[in-house]
Structures are given as C-alpha cells and as structure tokens.
Amino acid sequence: MRVVLAGGGTAGHIEPALALADALRRLDPSIGITCVGTERGLETRLVPARGYELELVPAVPLPRAMTPSLLTMPGRLAGAINAVSAVLDRTKADILVGFGGYVATPAYLAARRRGMPIIVHEANPRPGLANRLGARLTDHVFTGFPDGALPKAEYIGTPLRQxxxxxxxxxxxxxxxxxxxxxxxxxxxxxxxxxxxxxxxxxxxxxxxxxxxxxxxxxxxxxxxxxxxxxxxxxxxxxxxxxxxxxxxxxxxxxxxxxxxxxxxxxxxxxxxxxxxxxxxxxxxxxxxxxxxxxxxxxxxxxxxxxxxxxxxxxxxxxxxxxxxxxxxxxxxxxxxxxxxxxxxxxxxxxxxxxxxx
Missing domain, CATH: 3.40.50.2000 (Glycogen Phosphorylase B;)
Structure with missing residues (x-):
C-alpha cells in the first residue's frame, strides 16, 4: 500500500501528518509513505528529519473565504494540481490524506481527478478553505475538535508524536x-x-x-x-x-x-x-x-x-x-x-x- 500525505506550512499541519505516518509504519512497516509540501513551509526541515520522502509542489496561497479572487489564479492552481498528480502517479498512491495548508487544495483536486480515496483531517474548530473544499470531495472527514464545523465529520482527535x-x-x-x-x-x-x-x-x-x-x-x-x-x-x-x-x-x-x-x-x-x-x-x-x-x-x-x-x-x-x-x-x-x-x-x-x- 502507498499513502500520500498532504499538509504543510506550519507545524500544526505537518506534525499530525508525521504522527500518522509513524502510526501507519507501526501497523505495517511495508507501507510506502510520501509527503507533499511546498518549499516555503516547515515541512522542508521536519519531514526529512523524520525520515520520510518529501515531494515539493508549487505553493498556491488561497484566501480564507470563498471570494472572487479565487478566479484569478486558475493557471497557478492548475500547475500545482498537475504537479501533485505526477506525484500520485509516480508513487502509485492508493489513498491521499490531507491536513490543510497551501498544498492540500491542489492535492485534493489531483486525487479527485485520479478517482482515489481522499481523507481529510481538520485539527481546528474553524476549518480553512482547503479542508472545506476537501470535505466536499469525500465522505471521510475526521476532526481533532469535538463539534467541528465540517459536515459528516467524525471526532477522532489530533495525531501526536509518540x-x-x-x-x-x-x-x-x-x-x-x-x-x-x-x-x-x-x-x-x-x-x-x-x-x-x-x-x-x-x-x-x-x-x-x-x-x-x-x-x-x-x-x-x-x-x-x-x-x-x-x-x-x-x-x-x-x-x-x-x-x-x-x-x-x-x-x-x-x-x-x-x-x-x-x-x-x-x-x-x-x-x-x-x-x-x-x-x-x-x-x-x-x-x-x-x-x-x-x-x-x-x-x-x-x-x-x-x-x-x-x-x-x-x-x-x-x-x-x-x-x-x-x-x-x-x-x-x-x-x-x-x-x-x-x-x-x-x-x-x-x-x-x-x-x-x-
């Protein structure tokens, strides 16, 4: 099995992804795990330090709200989606797990394009735009906060380091x-x-x-x-x-x-x-x-x-x-x-x- 994890920018997105990666390896050491991120986030330091493969894709900052400005960036967003799609193809990914941040939006859209299962994890009570979008593309939504704002979400907690x-x-x-x-x-x-x-x-x-x-x-x-x-x-x-x-x-x-x-x-x-x-x-x-x-x-x-x-x-x-x-x-x-x-x-x-x- 091969899993791609998408979450970057801050430790709040990256550390839960890495904690999940560690747990997956404990359950099945043969699982292939690849993280996708951007060159501007902490993932460039944290992910390699934990021994996981990191693929960098273009950062496409999106506003916190659904505004008309989203329409001004189709070219950059399409390029990021293509970059993530290439990672999914190269790794022969079976599933994508997203945690939010700049990289999550193109990752969700790339996985949807490939028809693969998507999991969204949102640690905050107020989800960002990326996870609000991701939650519309899947039935598998989990939160670190009880009574979160995302529909169909199941409270599971936030993955933490051992x-x-x-x-x-x-x-x-x-x-x-x-x-x-x-x-x-x-x-x-x-x-x-x-x-x-x-x-x-x-x-x-x-x-x-x-x-x-x-x-x-x-x-x-x-x-x-x-x-x-x-x-x-x-x-x-x-x-x-x-x-x-x-x-x-x-x-x-x-x-x-x-x-x-x-x-x-x-x-x-x-x-x-x-x-x-x-x-x-x-x-x-x-x-x-x-x-x-x-x-x-x-x-x-x-x-x-x-x-x-x-x-x-x-x-x-x-x-x-x-x-x-x-x-x-x-x-x-x-x-x-x-x-x-x-x-x-x-x-x-x-x-x-x-x-x-x-």
Missing amino acids: DIVTLDRLSTGDKARSWFGLENDRPTLLVFGGSLGAQSINQAALAAAPALRAAGMQVLHVLGPKNTVEAEPPPGDPQYVLLPYVDRMDLAYAAADLALCRSGALTCAELTAVGLPAAYVPLPHGNGEQRLNAERVVQGGGGLMVDDAELSPDWIIQNVLPILRDPERVAVMSEAASRLGRKDADISLARKVLEIAR
Whole structure:
C-alpha cells in the first residue's frame, strides 16, 4: 500500500501528518509513505528529519473565504494540481490524506481527478478553505475538535508524536528538570510562543521575571528560533533558563507545572494529552480558532485565558503566580486537562486509512 500525505506550512499541519505516518509504519512497516509540501513551509526541515520522502509542489496561497479572487489564479492552481498528480502517479498512491495548508487544495483536486480515496483531517474548530473544499470531495472527514464545523465529520482527535502520548510527567519530572539545569523542588513555569507570534509573550514573561524569582519560582523560557531579546535575566537562583529552541518538548512539558503559551490546535492537543495546565494567549489575528481552542480547555478546568492585548507582567504576577504557589490547584487543573486529551488519534486514524484504502 502507498499513502500520500498532504499538509504543510506550519507545524500544526505537518506534525499530525508525521504522527500518522509513524502510526501507519507501526501497523505495517511495508507501507510506502510520501509527503507533499511546498518549499516555503516547515515541512522542508521536519519531514526529512523524520525520515520520510518529501515531494515539493508549487505553493498556491488561497484566501480564507470563498471570494472572487479565487478566479484569478486558475493557471497557478492548475500547475500545482498537475504537479501533485505526477506525484500520485509516480508513487502509485492508493489513498491521499490531507491536513490543510497551501498544498492540500491542489492535492485534493489531483486525487479527485485520479478517482482515489481522499481523507481529510481538520485539527481546528474553524476549518480553512482547503479542508472545506476537501470535505466536499469525500465522505471521510475526521476532526481533532469535538463539534467541528465540517459536515459528516467524525471526532477522532489530533495525531501526536509518540514521545508526547507516552510521556509520564510525574515519573519524568526530575530527569527533565535536571536536563534543563533546573532544581527539582521548585514550582516551574514553561513559557513558549513558537517561532512566530511570540513577541508579546516573551516581553511580558521577561518583565515578570524578577517577581517570579522573588516568589521562589523557576522558569524555562523558549524564545522561538526567530526571536531575540534585548536583555536576559541575570544569573542566579531561582533559575530563569532562556533558550532559543527546544527539540525535546516532551521534556519541557515534564519539567513544568504550568505553561504560558499560544493556543494553536497542536499545542492544546499536546498539553491536554500530557495533562499540563496552561495560561493561554490566543493569537490576536487569524479566524479566531485559537480562542476557540483555548475556550474548550478553560471551560473544562484545564487552563485560563487572556487576550494578547491584556497580557502584561502584572497579569502574570496576579494570575499565574497564585496557581504556581498552590500545588493542589495545579493538580486539579492537570487532571482536568488530562480529561480533555486524546492519546490514540494517531493509531485510530491509521486504522481508518488502511480500512478506507482497502
């Protein structure tokens, strides 16, 4: 069997595709897997690093809404469809699984042209244009979010990496804190915002650093690889560990008692899967899906939320610090977050792929 996975641009599209690829290989090591993406997305780094074949096709950015501007790009879209069709022919693909992003639209149309089965996975409560189109071309639609907007969709969860779904934060905590140079007996705040959109979180957390440390809290702060800061907290105890990037987010989750972060679909899926409560700061732009992601966790008791415009050092001191000071509250929020998480979406979706393809 040969499977083509289409999802690119951001980690929110790519990581679930790669988690599905890993699950397919666990079920049947002989399965051929090819990923399609564009040269402008993170897939150019993430896919080869995980050992999967990557085929690049032209990027055709589409507006978020069905507007007349769609009619201005038939030539570029046709070229991308032809490029994906060539990949499907060359790999002798049996099925296409799409996760959204620029590459998904031509992939869905190419697969429809070839008459092959199509599976759509949408991680967000508000689907993008590509997956809204894909959902019209197939009966096999799965979501990472309950009560999603796509018709005929089945809630299955978001496929996650094995190092996340198998993480036992309680037993790994001491090792994880030692890994980052943190102490084992202090409450720990994890701060991260991703490679883009992290500036307001970085600034607020760094400005709150003196108050956090004075209260005995230690911080693991991941700036994001494209971000810099003018001044770093001075060395001393409690520790304030500032890193540009972390490739072991499983250990970062295990080291922390609470996170301060954005609320992308993948982030929310990972944090609930490992039972890590968070203070969520939805991105202030886009179609509002990050707020919806956070609302579900907050309503379930696994976190709190603040608008980007309202995030400040004082907000952190007044809202985050009291939680870190209260181990019982942290434990209750952790249990609530865990109840919202799903750890089996990768293998469940993989079984659906095999069933539908056959």
